[in-house]
Amino acid sequence: MLRSDFTALFGQTPEIVTEAPGRVNLIGEHVDYCDGFVMPFAINDRTYAAISKRRDRNIRIASKQRTGEIFETSLDQLAPDGKGDWERYILGVIWAFGGQVTSGLDILVDGGVALGAGLSSSAALECSIATALNKLFDVNLSLPELARLAQRAENGYVGVPCGIMDQSVSLMAQAGNALLLDCRDLSTEQIPLDLASAGLELMIIDTRAHHALVDGGYAERRASCESAAKKLGIKALRDCSVSELESSRSKLTELEYMRAEHVVNDIERVHQTVEFLKKNDFVSVGKILTQSHASLRDRFEISCAELDLAVDTALANKSLGGRMIGGGFGGSAIALFKVADIEPAKTAIAVAFKSAGYVEPRFFTSLPSSGAAVIN
Numbered sequence: 447m448l449r450s451d452f453t454a455l456f457g458q459t460p461e462i463v464t465e466a467p468g469r470v471n472l473i474g475e476h477v478d479y480c481d482g483f484v485m486p487f488a489i490n491d492r493t494y495a496a497i498s499k500r501r502d503r504n505i506r507i508a509s510k511q512r513t514g515e516i517f518e519t520s521l522d523q524l525a526p527d528g529k530g531d532w533e534r535y536i537l538g539v540i541w542a543f544g545g546q547v548t549s550g551l552d553i554l555v556d557g558g559v560a561l562g563a564g565l566s567s568s569a570a571l572e573c574s575i576a577t578a579l580n581k582l583f584d585v586n587l588s589l590p591e592l593a594r595l596a597q598r599a600e601n602g603y604v605g606v607p608c609g610i611m612d613q614s615v616s617l618m619a620q621a622g623n624a625l626l627l628d629c630r631d632l633s634t635e636q637i638p639l640d641l642a643s644a645g646l647e648l649m650i651i652d653t654r655a656h657h658a659l660v661d662g663g664y665a666e667r668r669a670s671c672e673s674a675a676k677k678l679g680i681k682a683l684r685d686c687s688v689s690e691l692e693s694s695r696s697k698l699t700e701l702e703y704m705r706a707e708h709v710v711n712d713i714e715r716v717h718q719t720v721e722f723l724k725k726n727d728f729v730s731v732g733k734i735l736t737q738s739h740a741s742l743r744d745r746f747e748i749s750c751a752e753l754d755l756a757v758d759t760a761l762a763n764k765s766l767g768g769r770m771i772g773g774g775f776g777g778s779a780i781a782l783f784k785v786a787d788i789e790p791a792k793t794a795i796a797v798a799f800k801s802a803g804y805v806e807p808r809f810f811t812s813l814p815s816s817g818a819a820v821i822n
């Protein structure tokens with residue numbers, strides 16, 4: 447379908463078609479930019495990109511979600527303060543390849559990752575493009591190098607100060623596994639995550655809330671973590687244990703201490719989760735998820751009423767544990783359930799949202815899926 451749409455739109459067949467998934471982060475939130483450990487997995491939903499080189503230096507971009515619109519620019523006009531809206535995620539990736547992209551491009555994307563749900567639709571888009579250009583221009587970057595390139599696109603071109611987690615998992619995930627990622631050196635370990643055999647399912651609750659007033663909140667949290675690390679005399683908060691942090695409390699402001707406490711503890715929770723998963727101890731995994739939520743809510747202060755209601759209602763309806771995921775201030779939460787308890791819990795959450803006067807939430811689920819790939 448994407449191929450024939452591409453041909454109809456641009457009058458040539460695509461030279462390459464790629465796909466890249468969105469993600470759910472099981473545990474390790476707001477720790478990637480502290481060089482910490484995270485454990486996300488790729489979801490089934492993905493973004494597809496069809497691309498061909500052009501003879502000139504023009505770039506044309508279209509999306510199946512925006513019929514009739516073609517965005518046009520040229521390789522020579524790429525600049526971080528340049529034009530574009532969502533197209534900037536694509537332009538940023540082209541820009542990040544520097545002189546290695548040597549011709550113009552026709553690009554058609556088909557985005558299957560829900561927008562604004564905290565499921566990393568932007569990383570899916572960046573990684574589908576990065577995977578295609580890496581192959582099309584024989585750049586041969588490794589997956590960690592591609593992840594850094596996509597992050598550079600988002601930091602340097604789009605202007606979002608994100609960490610490295612979303613791009614890494616979109617590129618390096620393997621089906622059936624969560625990805626244990628060391629955000630300092632990007633080394634990985636695939637951790638089997640077989641919820642189905644245990645009769646469990648991970649519910650993804652998109653609250654559909656987005657609190658735009660706190661858009662600067664992510665950068666502000668990041669800055670607090672960096673200033674805390676500086677005052678502690680370490681490269682990043684990853685280099686600090688829970689007890690070291692406690693004994694250095696007087697060096698930090700109360701706010702920096704709260705932020706750092708979340709980070710240091712959440713990194714510890716990642717290691718604990720790995721051990722529990724290896725023992726198939728999902729009851730303990732559930733408890734850790736809930737502890738992480740409390741820390742994100744009370745110490746990192748990035749939850750919101752809708753996320754808290756989703757998690758609290760899940761817990762009151764037999765969930766083994768749950769938490770908000772992603773950047774915060776809206777987006778999605780996850781909650782672990784026995785399969786038989788899923789439907790009544792969905793109803794309870796929907797009713798709770800209605801009573802509170804919130805927009806109706808959306809429910810997803812996903813098995814751990816594979817990372818970005820060239821389709822043909």
Ligand code: GLA
Nearest residue numbers: 475476608609610611772773
């Ligand atoms: C967003 C960012 C990631 C990460 C998470 C929080 O998804 O893109 O780099 O920092 O928030 O864990």
